[in-house]
Amino acid sequence: MPDYKPGPYLEQIEFPKDLREKFDINQLSQVSDEVRNYIVDVISEIGNSHFGASLGVVELTVALHYVFNTPYDQLVWDVGHQAYGHKLLTGRRKIFHTNRLYGGMSGFPKRSESEYDTFGVGHSSTSISGALGMALASKYKNENDRQHIAVIGDGSMTAGLAFEGLNQAGFTNSNMLIVLNDNCMSIDPNVGALKEYLTDITTSHTYNKVKDDVWKLLGKVSKFGPNAQVIASKISHALKGTLLKQSNLFESFNLRYFGPVDGHDVVGLVNIMEDLKDIPGPKILHVLTKKGKGYKPAEEGNATKWHAPGVFNKETGEIIKVVPKSPQAPKFQEVFGHSIVELAEKNDKIMGVTPAMPSGCSLNIMMAAMPDRAFDVGIAEQHAVTFSAGLATQGMVPFCNIYSSFMQRAYDQVLHDVALQNLNVVFCLDRAGFVGADGATHHGAYDISFMRSIPNMVVSSPINEEELRNLMYTAQLKDQGPFTIRYPRGAGVMPQWKTPFKEIKVGTGKKLRAGEDMAFLTIGPIGNLTIQACDTLLEKGISAAHYDMRFVKPLDEALLHEVFSKYNKIITIEDGCVMGGMGSAILEFMADNQYTAHIQRLGIPDKYIQHGTQNQLYAECGYDVEGMIKAAEKMIQKDNNLTISK
Ligand SMILES: Cc1ncc(C[n+]2csc(CCOP(=O)(O)OP(=O)(O)O)c2C)c(N)n1
Ligand SMILES: CC(=O)[C@@H](O)[C@H](O)COP(=O)(O)O
Numbered sequence: 193m194p195d196y197k198p199g200p201y202l203e204q205i206e207f208p209k210d211l212r213e214k215f216d217i218n219q220l221s222q223v224s225d226e227v228r229n230y231i232v233d234v235i236s237e238i239g240n241s242h243f244g245a246s247l248g249v250v251e252l253t254v255a256l257h258y259v260f261n262t263p264y265d266q267l268v269w270d271v272g273h274q275a276y277g278h279k280l281l282t283g284r285r286k287i288f289h290t291n292r293l294y295g296g297m298s299g300f301p302k303r304s305e306s307e308y309d310t311f312g313v314g315h316s317s318t319s320i321s322g323a324l325g326m327a328l329a330s331k332y333k334n335e336n337d338r339q340h341i342a343v344i345g346d347g348s349m350t351a352g353l354a355f356e357g358l359n360q361a362g363f364t365n366s367n368m369l370i371v372l373n374d375n376c377m378s379i380d381p382n383v384g385a386l387k388e389y390l391t392d393i394t395t396s397h398t399y400n401k402v403k404d405d406v407w408k409l410l411g412k413v414s415k416f417g418p419n420a421q422v423i424a425s426k427i428s429h430a431l432k433g434t435l436l437k438q439s440n441l442f443e444s445f446n447l448r449y450f451g452p453v454d455g456h457d458v459v460g461l462v463n464i465m466e467d468l469k470d471i472p473g474p475k476i477l478h479v480l481t482k483k484g485k486g487y488k489p490a491e492e493g494n495a496t497k498w499h500a501p502g503v504f505n506k507e508t509g510e511i512i513k514v515v516p517k518s519p520q521a522p523k524f525q526e527v528f529g530h531s532i533v534e535l536a537e538k539n540d541k542i543m544g545v546t547p548a549m550p551s552g553c554s555l556n557i558m559m560a561a562m563p564d565r566a567f568d569v570g571i572a573e574q575h576a577v578t579f580s581a582g583l584a585t586q587g588m589v590p591f592c593n594i595y596s597s598f599m600q601r602a603y604d605q606v607l608h609d610v611a612l613q614n615l616n617v618v619f620c621l622d623r624a625g626f627v628g629a630d631g632a633t634h635h636g637a638y639d640i641s642f643m644r645s646i647p648n649m650v651v652s653s654p655i656n657e658e659e660l661r662n663l664m665y666t667a668q669l670k671d672q673g674p675f676t677i678r679y680p681r682g683a684g685v686m687p688q689w690k691t692p693f694k695e696i697k698v699g700t701g702k703k704l705r706a707g708e709d710m711a712f713l714t715i716g717p718i719g720n721l722t723i724q725a726c727d728t729l730l731e732k733g734i735s736a737a738h739y740d741m742r743f744v745k746p747l748d749e750a751l752l753h754e755v756f757s758k759y760n761k762i763i764t765i766e767d768g769c770v771m772g773g774m775g776s777a778i779l780e781f782m783a784d785n786q787y788t789a790h791i792q793r794l795g796i797p798d799k800y801i802q803h804g805t806q807n808q809l810y811a812e813c814g815y816d817v818e819g820m821i822k823a824a825e826k827m828i829q830k831d832n833n834l835t836i837s838k
């Protein structure tokens with residue numbers, strides 16, 4: 193194990209019990225410093241991790257585990273990218289350096305990893321609903337002393353799901369505390385009216401006067417011991433219908449609101465939470481924090497860059513860029529970002545939409561160039577899709593860019609609001625296929641399967657940058673209807689990518705290579721590995737044809753008739769789930785047309801695949817270059833043996 197030295201306090205903490213039993217409140221500030229330093233030491237070296245969010249909640253994490261009796265009291269982190277301090281305090285310091293590596297610790301809380309991880313996360317805005325479910329189950333089981341805490345960021349709070357949870361919570365007398373961790377940031381700066389509201393509430397003099405009075409009363413309440421609940425309840429009732437309720441969104445939801453408080457004052461946090469423990473019913477504590485807190489370059493620098501900076505020099509704060517050996521191809525997201533601006537300059541109907549991932553998907557390029565035509569709508573995938581549908585009804589051509597796995601949230605909106613009305617919405621599904629270190633929560637495994645079953649929907653994937661541009665060009669032509677273009681995380685293969693736009697006839701694939709012995713049918717950039725596999729196979733005496741299908745829907749039937757007339761050994765390859773994916777579509781075509789062939793489908797199997805590099809995961813699932821070669825050799829060998837034995 194690499195020698196990362198914890199500070200003298202952190203060294204004594206394996207589990208929260210140690211924190212609670214060995215330290216008094218005045219030592220928690222040093223515990224927090226040591227947790228923070230440990231995160232900086234490890235993450236600066238291993239890179240490949242989230243960073244700013246965890247630094248911002250160090251004091252909050254220490255206070256929560258100090259005050260609450262975890263894991264009996266149930267702590268639910270929203271998204272979970274901020275839970276590194278939590279992992280360090282809950283038995284995982286010794287594996288922390290394996291964060292997000294193949295076979296190593298997950299970057300997110302995960303129930304199978306620890307009993308302290310009460311709810312598996314990765315996608316945002318689930319914490320309130322999850323914790324409320326736990327709280328009502330506890331109530332039903334008469335576990336009335338059990339506390340339930342959801343920690344949710346201001347960004348995650350913008351999602352409808354969070355409000356659905358609030359709506360039910362305010363109607364229960366569940367034993368639940370929602371900690372709203374407000375740092376004014378999502379990955380990019382947080383957006384929208386709620387963000388403005390949270391800022392207002394933080395700065396409003398009238399509001400804060402009332403709030404201070406409440407705190408004073410509460411300060412007294414904690415001294416009343418067993419009578420505290422009764423008194424708190426009286427205070428709360430007295431405040432109902434007053435300025436607090438009228439001016440506070442959360443109070444209107446029937447939740448008791450406390451705050452805003454300094455989220456970096458660990459002693460203050462402990463005192464407040466001790467008080468809140470005694471107050472019955474659902475309540476919300478609004479905590480103000482700074483992303484990157486305590487590490488100067490992150491605290492004072494660009495918070496978006498420090499969300500997940502990669503390897504950095506912890507002394508200087510310099511983020512170490514990996515220098516490519518040869519001229520490097522751009523990331524697919526960058527090709528999207530530049531190409532949409534080029535297209536929008538020519539077509540004034542084009543608009544851009546992203547739910548909270550402007551720098552992740554590079555729509556920020558259009559947002560800077562054409563601010564009235566490109567929108568970050570917050571973490572709100574469902575809204576992003578229906579909002580795009582609305583734009584499309586007015587003749588606009590929205591490019592709605594959503595990471596493949598986040599699109600899972602908006603399936604009904606795609607079906608009901610877009611496809612059923614045959615609206616011209618272009619879905620650019622970034623991060624399709626294996627994403628790597630984020631793991632099972634984020635792999636874009638299912639989009640081919642769920643998009644291709646929707647009537648009217650075109651489903652395509654480019655093999656390279658030029659094809660991405662051409663598909664984008666094609667999708668914005670008149671009356672195309674709903675049109676999906678999926679592409680993966682990372683770079684393509686064409687350093688000279690800025691090729692002139694050309695229309696691609698919808699539903700046409702491309703023969704990339706002729707061959708005698710068998711055929712590979714691929715979709716998307718994974719086909720570039722197949723090109724390499726075919727070269728090696730030829731050296732080994734196997735002549736494989738290669739067809740890039742480009743469209744999963746509609747399929748290129750003419751091309752497939754050619755394939756099935758010529759080959760009876762076919763391997764389909766997709767960076768996506770094989771169940772219902774492109775391979776399934778090919779099997780359907782074979783059955784519908786009464787062909788027979790030996791078909792093997794390579795892709796993501798019917799199970800959750802964890803984290804690792806993309807190549808490690810392709811290898812695990814047998815569709816790295818090596819896996820493709822092996823599959824072809826095996827198929828040829830097997831079929832030859834079958835022929836001989838006949
Ligand atoms: C459904 C969903 N959409 C988008 C994301 C990507 N994402 C991860 S963290 C994040 C920002 C969350 O902001 P906030 O909750 O305020 O947490 P902070 O990083 O500020 O601590 C986003 C947009 C996600 N994880 N899940
Ligand atoms: C936690 C989360 O959901 C995001 O931070 C995600 O990790 C971003 O992924 P990319 O790095 O692929 O943009």
Ligand SMILES: [Mg+2]
Pocket residue numbers: 345346347348373374375376377378382
């Ligand atoms: Mg935030």
